[in-house]
Amino acid sequence: MSEPVIVFENVGKSYPQYHQITGGLKNFLFHLPSALKSFKQLRYESLRDINFQMAKGESLGIVGRNGAGKSTTLGLIAGVLQPTVGRVLVRERVSPMLELGAGFCTDLSGRDNIMLNGILMGMTRMEVQKKVDEIIEFAELGEFINQPIRIYSSGMLARLGFSVVSSLEPEILLIDEILAVGDIDFTKKCQERMMRFKKQGVTIVLVSHVMQDIVNICDRVLWIENHTAKCIGPAEEVVQKYKDS
């Protein structure tokens, strides 16, 4: 295997846990030092002990129940989250399509958001300009492209988001549950485009609850359960195990 483009080594992510003051405020204040200490020590583990590597051009699916830690994993690859423990290494440019509308400015029009995102991804104005028509055509938003995106539905945001990230020559493409919100026609276009990327050697990480998409697009699958890797292996095999569970 050539040098991996994504490496996760013993990766964990936790957040401070906020909880209610039991026993009343007076009691809490009376034992302030020890109470504060226990406050600080309590952490909520979103992800723990994740290890995997991805070669260039490989596609990895991530499956698991709601709250398992899938989006957290994508956030760590995108660099919008930092691991609390372990190491995350990413060697290529990441084009994330994380949550709907992330990286978009709600007061700007769809068209202006295309420009904004292109520039955020490190392209020049000229480079983005050349792609704008193609992106708008793919998104099929009609006149809405000139409206502020705060009035878009979630499906329309998904159209814009996917069109943008997938048109700006991604090296590593991260897709979080996007295929679920679009209508049938758009979902089909997304699937086709992802298949094309796969053939072109783009590295893809796809989070989806649609197992058929995972099997069609991904070589391997990481199944996250209770915030840690239950298993990782060939797509069909892992999806079957996940379904059986």
Ligand SMILES: Nc1ncnc2c1ncn2[C@@H]1O[C@H](COP(=O)(O)OP(=O)(O)O)[C@@H](O)[C@H]1O
């Ligand atoms: N900023 C945060 N602060 C505290 N907990 C968080 C934060 N972000 C996510 N979590 C928790 O981490 C867990 C994993 O979340 P996530 O990765 O979004 O799950 P999934 O995408 O698999 O549904 C969830 O239980 C969620 O509540």
Ligand SMILES: [Mg+2]
């Ligand atoms: Mg998620």
